[in-house]
Amino acid sequence: xxxxxxxxxxxxxxxxxxxxxxxxxxxxxxxxxxxxxxxxxxxxxxxxxxxxxxxxxxxxxxxxxxxxxxxxxxxxxxxxxxxxxxxxxxxxxxxxxxxxxxxxxxxxxxxxxxxxxxxxxxxxxxxxxxxxxxxxxxxxxxxxxxxxxxxxxxxxxxxxxxxxxxxxxxxxxxxxxxxxxxxxxxxxxxxxxxxxxxxxxxxxxxxxxxxxxxxxxxxxxxxxxxxxxxxxxxxxxxxxxxxxxxxxxxxxxxxxxxxxxxxxxxxxxxxxxxxxxxxxxxxxxxxxxxxxxxxxxxxxxxxxxxxxxxxxxxxxxxxxxxxxxxxxx
Amino acid sequence: xxxxxxxxxxxxxxxxxxxxxxxxxxxxxxxxxxxxxxxxxxxxxxxxxxxxxxxxxxxxxxxxxxxxxxxxxxxxxxxxxxxxxxxxxxxxxxxxxxxxxxxxxxxxxxxxxxxxxxxxxxxxxxxxxxxxxxxxxxxxxxxxxxxxxxxxxxxxxxxxxxxxxxxxxxxxxxxxxxxxxxxxxxxxxxxxxxxxxxxxxxxxxxxxxxxxxxxxxxxxxxxxxxxxxxxxxxxxxxxxxxxxxxxxxxxxxxxxxxxxxxxxxxxxxxxxxxxxxxxxxxxxxxxxxxxxxxxxxxxxxxxxxxxxxxxxxxxxxxxxxxxxxxxxxxxxxxxxxxxxxxxxxxxx
Numbered sequence: 001x002x003x004x005x006x007x008x009x010x011x012x013x014x015x016x017x018x019x020x021x022x023x024x025x026x027x028x029x030x031x032x033x034x035x036x037x038x039x040x041x042x043x044x045x046x047x048x049x050x051x052x053x054x055x056x057x058x059x060x061x062x063x064x065x066x067x068x069x070x071x072x073x074x075x076x077x078x079x080x081x082x083x084x085x086x087x088x089x090x091x092x093x094x095x096x097x098x099x100x101x102x103x104x105x106x107x108x109x110x111x112x113x114x115x116x117x118x119x120x121x122x123x124x125x126x127x128x129x130x131x132x133x134x135x136x137x138x139x140x141x142x143x144x145x146x147x148x149x150x151x152x153x154x155x156x157x158x159x160x161x162x163x164x165x166x167x168x169x170x171x172x173x174x175x176x177x178x179x180x181x182x183x184x185x186x187x188x189x190x191x192x193x194x195x196x197x198x199x200x201x202x203x204x205x206x207x208x209x210x211x212x213x214x215x216x217x218x219x220x221x222x223x224x225x226x227x228x229x230x231x232x233x234x235x236x237x238x239x240x241x242x243x244x245x246x247x248x249x250x251x252x253x254x255x256x257x258x259x260x261x262x263x264x265x266x267x268x269x270x271x272x273x274x275x276x277x278x279x280x281x282x283x284x285x286x287x288x289x290x291x292x293x294x295x296x297x298x299x300x301x302x303x304x305x306x307x308x309x310x311x312x313x314x315x316x317x318x319x320x321x322x323x324x325x326x327x328x329x
Numbered sequence: 330x331x332x333x334x335x336x337x338x339x340x341x342x343x344x345x346x347x348x349x350x351x352x353x354x355x356x357x358x359x360x361x362x363x364x365x366x367x368x369x370x371x372x373x374x375x376x377x378x379x380x381x382x383x384x385x386x387x388x389x390x391x392x393x394x395x396x397x398x399x400x401x402x403x404x405x406x407x408x409x410x411x412x413x414x415x416x417x418x419x420x421x422x423x424x425x426x427x428x429x430x431x432x433x434x435x436x437x438x439x440x441x442x443x444x445x446x447x448x449x450x451x452x453x454x455x456x457x458x459x460x461x462x463x464x465x466x467x468x469x470x471x472x473x474x475x476x477x478x479x480x481x482x483x484x485x486x487x488x489x490x491x492x493x494x495x496x497x498x499x500x501x502x503x504x505x506x507x508x509x510x511x512x513x514x515x516x517x518x519x520x521x522x523x524x525x526x527x528x529x530x531x532x533x534x535x536x537x538x539x540x541x542x543x544x545x546x547x548x549x550x551x552x553x554x555x556x557x558x559x560x561x562x563x564x565x566x567x568x569x570x571x572x573x574x575x576x577x578x579x580x581x582x583x584x585x586x587x588x589x590x591x592x593x594x595x596x597x598x599x600x601x602x603x604x605x606x607x608x609x610x611x612x613x614x615x616x617x618x619x620x621x622x623x624x625x626x627x628x629x630x631x632x633x634x635x636x637x638x639x640x641x642x643x644x645x646x647x648x649x650x651x652x653x654x655x656x657x658x659x660x661x662x663x664x665x666x667x668x669x670x671x672x673x674x675x676x677x
Contacts, residue, residue, distance in 0.1 A: 060469070067467075070457045070458070075437070
């Protein structure tokens with residue numbers, strides 16, 4: 001009993017300050033519960049999973065973490081089989097913590113929109129995370145972080161039907177109500193303009209890549225489960241809908257975000273502005289983005305607040321070569 | 330423990346983490362225990378020699394000399410295997426040496442041999458297992474299993490039949506009893522309806538037939554058939570048979586010959602022995618051999634036979650000295666005074 005109280009006490013001490021929203025609370029609690037389970041703090045993991053269930057009663061992972069905690073507390077061997085894979089995967093990506101005080105290198109230069117509230121979305125395929133950033137004095141500031149499902153076979157879509165999520169920069173174009181009659185995709189979907197000019201140029205096919213919700217009976221789906229879309233919790237989708245501006249918001253999908261210190265980010269941004277100054281000229285910049293090595297840099301341009309044009313560059317050792325120019329309607 | 334997860338080699342990374350979990354769990358528990366309590370022997374020990382030796386062991390542990398503590402405690406633990414405080418000291422010494430599996434066994438054995446704790450200890454495990462099964466079903470998007478809890482009342486006489494409790498059908502919005510200790514934080518918003526576990530501790534000889542909540546009129550045919558035999562529904566009967574086999578193995582594992590023979594029916598016919606007395610004389614040294622390390626049963630499958638008896642098949646792991654046996658056993662079980670007893674057994 002004393003042991004139980006002691007570990008309970010340490011748990012209470014280590015809990016983060018209360019999050020402003022239920023959705024965020026559930027994400028934090030699920031991560032804490034998974035951490036406690038992996039660390040062998042079974043009373044804590046069981047309790048934290050219970051907390052997560054209060055915030056998010058539909059979370060299968062919370063039930064699973066509770067089950068595993070109790071199996072171990074009961075002195076039974078933990079046995080895992082194929083049916084556990086989705087939940088193991090979800091626990092694994094949730095254990096990945098977004099580094100604090102760091103900035104994504106991938107958002108090299110932020111949009112110079114007149115309206116500072118226009119968010120930019122950044123998806124990390126390897127961590128199954130969708131971030132919402134806004135620009136504050138030209139720097140990316142994190143507003144929201146959501147767990148997201150990506151394609152069953154991961155990222156870098158190439159062919160129609162390959163069940164992969166595309167990498168690159170896209171506009172969020174418009175909203176679809178009831179994207180599927182049976183509710184499998186939730187109540188809303190936001191469309192991406194995949195394929196972009198680079199995708200088409202490099203022979204990539206397919207269409208209909210969306211950000212959508214999940215069936216009403218679920219909290220979230222497994223980290224890799226969709227046909228290539230991003231599927232997020234319905235509660236998160238409602239929050240996202242309040243932030244996104246159609247044709248003004250962009251999403252950058254990268255295989256893995258590279259987090260850098262603000263100083264490194266500033267140096268990179270300054271260097272990029274210098275290198276790209278010849279191309280940018282007097283145009284209103286919609287942002288400069290870096291996807292990964294051996295991938296073209298993407299520069300977007302605005303008309304008013306709307307994304308009007310994209311250019312794709314090969315950039316190496318300060319030399320710059322424009323590959324494609326894409327006019328958007 | 331690691332082997333359990335290791336079998337699923339296709340599930341790389343995380344399973345191995347979870348596999349390592351158990352070891353870590355003990356390490357964490359140890360750190361907390363060492364850190365906060367119980368290193369000093371309680372003054373309740375009535376035997377001054379034991380008290381002195383426990384204090385010597387505690388000093389040895391503080392000086393990080395677990396070998397000395399083991400030496401001091403070893404003769405005592407053989408004399409008093411059911412002394413929980415002593416077992417705890419001994420387990421701390423083993424744990425300090427990194428022998429976590431042994432430390433756990435010592436603690437489990439003491440809890441199992443001590444008549445004051447055995448029922449509560451096993452009931453706690455049973456409840457946790459049951460809750461785990463419900464949570465796991467929900468995690469997998471399946472209907473929670475409608476299984477019965479098999480809990481034992483504690484009584485000085487021992488050998489009481491298990492008290493079987495029906496697991497309440499989970500109903501959303503149903504009022505939920507405050508669950509037992511281990512989960513107090515967990516389920517206020519949980520629609521899972523716990524079986525009312527508290528009120529059932531008074532064991533009654535015929536309690537097997539009694540169930541706190543009827544299984545909601547399910548399977549009326551099975552019920553009448555079972556009633557004709559004077560028994561509960563097949564599910565709870567199977568659970569009771571499984572529990573009887575587990576208790577038989579537990580008695581053996583704790584070298585408790587009295588409880589071991591109590592698992593056999595009065596009508597038990599030993600094969601290859603002229604009389605029950607001859608069989609007991611043969612079995613006693615084998616059940617109580619001091620170097621017995623492990624008796625474990627698994628894969629218990631029960632078939633209820635038309636006559637009211639049951640056939641049970643299980644895998645048995647036995648380890649003593651340098652002898653290791655893995656065998657499949659079949660036993661015929663029969664009801665006697667409300668409890669399942671072994672009528673016949675055959676090994677393979």
